[in-house]
Amino acid sequence: MAAETGTPTTLTLKSNDDELFSVAESAAILSVTIRNMVEDGCAGGVIPLDNVDGKTLASVITYMNGISAIPADEEKKKSYRDKFLSDKDFETLADMVLAANYLNMSCLMDAVSAKIAQVMEKKSVGWVRRKFGIENDYTPEEEAAVKEEHKWTFEGVETDDDN
Amino acid sequence: MTSSTSSSNSVAAVNSDRISGMQDDVLLHILSFLPTIMSAKTSILSRRWRFLWAYAPDLIFETDDDVDIVYRVMLLHRTKSINTLRMTRCFPCTDLQFDTWIAYAVMRKVRNLDLWVEGTRILPQCLLNCETLVDLRLSYCCVIPDAGTVYLPRLKNLHLIEVEYESDESLPRLLSGCTQLEEFVLKSDEELLSCYKISSPTIERLTVHFYLSDATSYECRLVINTPALGYLQICDEIYRLARNPESQEHTQTGESKFFAGTVSFPTLTKLELDADCFLVSQFLKNADNLEILIFNEVSEEKKSYVWVEPLQVPKCLLSHLKVIKFVNTVDKMNNFEMVKFLLKNARVLEEMDIIYSKTSDTEEKVREIVLLCKRCRVTRVEVVKL
Numbered sequence: 001m002a003a004e005t006g007t008p009t010t011l012t013l014k015s016n017d018d019e020l021f022s023v024a025e026s027a028a029i030l031s032v033t034i035r036n037m038v039e040d041g042c043a044g045g046v047i048p049l050d051n052v053d054g055k056t057l058a059s060v061i062t063y064m065n066g067i068s069a070i071p072a073d074e075e076k077k078k079s080y081r082d083k084f085l086s087d088k089d090f091e092t093l094a095d096m097v098l099a100a101n102y103l104n105m106s107c108l109m110d111a112v113s114a115k116i117a118q119v120m121e122k123k124s125v126g127w128v129r130r131k132f133g134i135e136n137d138y139t140p141e142e143e144a145a146v147k148e149e150h151k152w153t154f155e156g157v158e159t160d161d162d163n
Numbered sequence: 164m165t166s167s168t169s170s171s172n173s174v175a176a177v178n179s180d181r182i183s184g185m186q187d188d189v190l191l192h193i194l195s196f197l198p199t200i201m202s203a204k205t206s207i208l209s210r211r212w213r214f215l216w217a218y219a220p221d222l223i224f225e226t227d228d229d230v231d232i233v234y235r236v237m238l239l240h241r242t243k244s245i246n247t248l249r250m251t252r253c254f255p256c257t258d259l260q261f262d263t264w265i266a267y268a269v270m271r272k273v274r275n276l277d278l279w280v281e282g283t284r285i286l287p288q289c290l291l292n293c294e295t296l297v298d299l300r301l302s303y304c305c306v307i308p309d310a311g312t313v314y315l316p317r318l319k320n321l322h323l324i325e326v327e328y329e330s331d332e333s334l335p336r337l338l339s340g341c342t343q344l345e346e347f348v349l350k351s352d353e354e355l356l357s358c359y360k361i362s363s364p365t366i367e368r369l370t371v372h373f374y375l376s377d378a379t380s381y382e383c384r385l386v387i388n389t390p391a392l393g394y395l396q397i398c399d400e401i402y403r404l405a406r407n408p409e410s411q412e413h414t415q416t417g418e419s420k421f422f423a424g425t426v427s428f429p430t431l432t433k434l435e436l437d438a439d440c441f442l443v444s445q446f447l448k449n450a451d452n453l454e455i456l457i458f459n460e461v462s463e464e465k466k467s468y469v470w471v472e473p474l475q476v477p478k479c480l481l482s483h484l485k486v487i488k489f490v491n492t493v494d495k496m497n498n499f500e501m502v503k504f505l506l507k508n509a510r511v512l513e514e515m516d517i518i519y520s521k522t523s524d525t526e527e528k529v530r531e532i533v534l535l536c537k538r539c540r541v542t543r544v545e546v547v548k549l
Contacts (some may be wrong), residue, residue, distance in 0.1 A: 094185075101189050117196035125207050133183030134209050138530065146207055152232055154206035 019054030027064040032104035051102040056095040081111040195221035220246035220328040244272035305334040313340025322348040359383040368394040447477035472499040488516040514543040
């Protein structure tokens with residue numbers, strides 16, 4: 001454990017495209033991955049985050065700073081998260097869920113996953129395949145069979161729109 | 164830690180298939196936020212996805228789902244344990260279906276149960292003795308029994324939203340079996356019990372909402388005995404309170420029927436009021452260690468501005484109150500007697516924060532308060548105009 005000092009400690013994080021970011025330790029330890037490094041005394045120099053690019057890391061740090069500035073009030077935290085994610089497109093959300101998973105940040109992971117689920121909900125099969133980069137490897141017969149088997153799930157409206 | 168070299172050369176390649184390369188556990192996490200019927204629909208995407216949904220740890224059913232689908236999902240689901248079972252918006256079911264689904268959830272070691280189903284029925288014993296349950300939310304659909312054992316050793320959050328009770332004994336019996344409970348939310352809008360007894364050594368956060376009509380002659384007692392409490396929110400039209408909750412940090416009251424006469428908050432340090440001035444002196448005289456007092460914006464129908472000056476200056480003003488904050492309340496506050504009283508008697512006041520929206524009327528009042536603060540030697544006065 002770091003010795004207790006009066007001044008807040010700052011950590012330096014490095015993205016996989018070599019961008020450096022300064023962030024207060026108190027905000028950064030929202031990430032269990034980073035917290036473990038700090039607790040193990042590995043956070044003295046630069047912390048390399050090999051699975052997160054600079055653009056995503058900048059966004060994650062904005063979130064870390066924003067959410068840690070809010071006192072223990074779940075409703076306010078929730079509305080911050082909603083606002084933070086409201087203008088993010090699917091690709092950004094996908095990057096963020098991967099980053100949140102790698103950084104082990106459960107609150108961000110949940111919020112982004114919920115947002116992705118919300119976006120997916122009314123979308124067509126084609127849209128989801130495209131956005132998730134899924135190759136349809138069913139034969140036409142197999143696909144027809146699976147579709148028949150899951151007839152009970154095919155109800156309601158769906159759309160190809162990106163919005 | 165030795166600094167490792169970054170792998171920027173492979174970034175572009177990683178980016179192109181980062182989404183299709185998502186691990187199953189990330190995909191399952193996303194799927195667990197979808198209503199289960201939508202999650203099952205992803206079978207059609209590709210071979211990899213065919214059975215993926217059946218491993219998603221959360222089961223979420225919505226009103227327009229066919230009840231047969233619940234059985235189908237439960238049959239096809241492949242995990243040994245489920246994280247969440249949620250049935251929302253008055254999900255239609257019979258007694259037998261309800262019991263079957265609950266038994267399924269309990270057998271699958273459910274952790275979170277969130278139920279709003281059609282009809283009301285007594286909670287089954289297996290649910291009240293579910294050792295894995297961490298979060299239980301029941302809305303509009305259940306009757307809490309007053310007999311039988313309750314053993315919920317892992318339950319941390321309990322929400323009872325307009326449920327029914329077999330008798331006054333139901334609630335204490337239920338709570339006595341929740342040995343690790345941290346948060347309890349109770350909402351009631353009917354004249355159900357003569358006494359709501361909330362007694363727990365572990366509850367840290369307590370929210371009690373009563374929505375009762377003004378016209379009723381119904382009287383009920385709310386007895387709170389929660390020594391570990393750190394947060395209390397009461398929104399009510401209650402007529403009597405008894406027994407002393409021992410330690411609070413945060414109290415909020417809504418409407419003006421709240422009668423705090425027999426209550427004391429000896430360790431209360433922060434008080435936020437969304438209520439009219441009438442309550443202020445009630446609280447001040449019962450909270451000797453109050454340090455922070457916040458007046459939040461009050462809706463039109465809740466304000467009455469009856470300030471009753473206490474006969475004695477409350478102890479907290481003489482020795483503890485350091486911060487007073489008005490959030491959008493100055494422009495509406497036409498009763499300056501209270502402000503004057505607080506400023507005159509708060510001997511150790513250090514900070515006064517005023518947040519207000521711009522109207523010329525308000526400017527005048529804010530100036531007046533700031534002037535008063537100066538006269539009373541308040542060290543920090545912060546005025547924020549929105």
